[in-house]
Amino acid sequence: MKKLLLIRHAKAEKDTAGKDFDRPLKYIGMQDAGFMADRIKEHAIVPELIISSPALRAKTTAEIFADHLDLAAPQKNKSIYEAGEKALLKVINEFPDQHDFVALVGHNPGIAQILYYLTGEAKEVHTCTVAIVEFDIDNWAMVSRDLGKLVYYSSPNE
Known part of the structure; x- marks a missing residue:
């Protein structure tokens, strides 16, 4: 069995002088x-590994979770x-099989789509919603449409 923890990055600054990629998290x-x-x-619910978008807001969220x-x-x-969804599925399909529980930290609309x-x-x-999807499979390459079961879903506002 494989388990995927999807995490949308936490609330970030909307307008910065720099690029979208470099938007930092707000204090909240x-x-x-x-x-x-x-x-x-x-x-x-503790994954074995966290894989994150390198964008500052996602990377910082992932670092806080890891800590x-x-x-x-x-x-x-x-x-x-x-x-x-297609790009995220490719990322998931390439997860290392020695890990049965992996977290992916990313952005919307992609996280909602996948x-x-x-x-x-x-x-x-x-922002900062988490969802756990279980798959009754032995390797990540087998993950595909409608194969997962949502077993946990939570956000900071709940």
Whole structure:
């Protein structure tokens, strides 16, 4: 069995003088990321590995989760930034099979799209929302449309 933890980055600054890629988290975003990491830790939902978009807001969210969950520094995958469901599926299909539970930190609309694609469940994916999808398979390359089951969903506002 494989488990995927989808995490949308926490709330970020809207307007910065720089590029979208370099938008930092707001203070409330940093708080939300710590809160959600602690929430999943309380439920014993701790992935083995975190893979994140390298955009500053996603990377920072992933680092906060890694810190709160006592995990290694997140790996970065540039394919996650601005990715839709097809690009995210490709990233997931390439996850290392030695890990059965992997977290992916990314952006909307991609996170909402891949959640729907994998589970058939349409959900609002607000900033810092987490969702766990289980797959009754042995390797990540087998993950495909409607193969997953949404088993946990939570956001900071709930």
